[in-house]
Amino acid sequence: MEGHPMDSVCDCSQCELRKAFFDSFSDEDLGDICRNKTEFPFLRGETIFREGDLIRYFSYLKSGLVKLFKTDPAGKDQIITIAGPYDFVSLLGVFSDTHQSYSVSVLEDAVLCCIDIERMREIALRNARFSMNLMERMGAVSNKIIREGLEIRKRNTHGKVAYILLKFCKDIYGECIFDLPVSRREIAENIGMTTENVIRTLSELRKEKVIRINGKEIEVVDPAALERISNYG
Amino acid sequence: MEGHPMDSVCDCSQCELRKAFFDSFSDEDLGDICRNKTEFPFLRGETIFREGDLIRYFSYLKSGLVKLFKTDPAGKDQIITIAGPYDFVSLLGVFSDTHQSYSVSVLEDAVLCCIDIERMREIALRNARFSMNLMERMGAVSNKIIREGLEIRKRNTHGKVAYILLKFCKDIYGECIFDLPVSRREIAENIGMTTENVIRTLSELRKEKVIRINGKEIEVVDPAALERISNYG
DNA sequence: CGCGGCTTTGATGTTCATCAAGTAAAGTGG
DNA sequence: CCACTTTACTTGATGAACATCAAAGCCGCG
16 A cells, blocks of 8 residues: 555544444444544545455545446456545455455545454454344445446446536536546446547537536536436437 | 245254355244244246235245346346245345335245345344344355356357356356256346347357267266367457 | 647448347147 | 237338547647
């Protein structure tokens, strides 16, 4: 893992995640975690870990945006999903596998909260409510990935592009106007198309006045039409 | 859920799953589960539950083969995965969702072991080791589904068909000769192709002497070639 | 300044879905 | 048990969708 630990300014009792998740902690466990967590800042473009690396931390994203991806023998990347604040970067293998089965790199400057995996396991093993919460939360992430995969699979090129644009606009940024955090090629790697066809489809959506494009900046001008294209295509 | 409970002949202390999974149970919990589980037999073609049904049971497959699938508004099915003995039929939503997010129906006569979801939750909440085992096991299933989705997505038609044939032969039956438990259409629904192209591709593999076809019976004559097609295509 | 990566568009060809038509197999009702 | 209906399977022809190849402009960076 690149980067150096930050000064741990975060008091875990104030962590936004606590409400949803760490409420199952006793004060004792919370103090334990708080003293032993490490926050790592990462810059756009940096790699957090690679497929095959030893799993040392349980980690989740405090801020920023990252991509989870696999690289095939020919060197082509396949993006599994894009994760944002309070998403786990560790998928479900984290307690059963010893090595990462995918790579993670940074799309927008990020802060990662890391807890030693053995300590995490200890706490999970003596706190059933926490295990349960963990399972629910990690399950939600896995289910979202599975669902997205199925949605992508059944769409044609126009539907795929519309789908991912809506994901940026609704899920990730919550606004109709945003800067794409990824290259055209990365969009292609995410939805299983070629870069050229992603570009061509974006241009067509622009010509049809569904979106406006200015480099990385995208504005969804006609969300209803985009929804229609996503659902029909 | 169709079907009527079987006489519960299985003594849970003898359950094959116990070794891998239920060892985390105290004798007390095991007895609790054992008295309160129900085994349901299902016949080929029956539906175990449908998308949208209330989740009442935590359930796993003792024997047989089932498909998990979603049906879109147009009535077209998309197969998520095929599950075999000792796979969970409940995916990770089972503790966090109230309703099923997919349907399950039977490909080969099956016996399903069902445990009331509330009882399961109670036990998980007082037995952290069990929660942990559950998370590991359910995580493995989810990860397999995600991985398969990515593998399918990156292949062309020949690669997709080769991939799923190898799955039947290696993962499900462990033999080079087997009866397909699914129709050509279901294969298509699983790997995202049209029925016609599945058939065409099978015929081509037959002409190339990679497989032999006799109705539902498939023999993989040249496994190395099939692997090559799966990895290249 | 020049190199490499990203973006864009066009031309071309392959792959794949769709349409059509027919045979085989399996289920249904009299 | 047979006629009938439906579903599954198969092949061919066609066209649309999509990948590939090629070329050029753009931008950031050493």
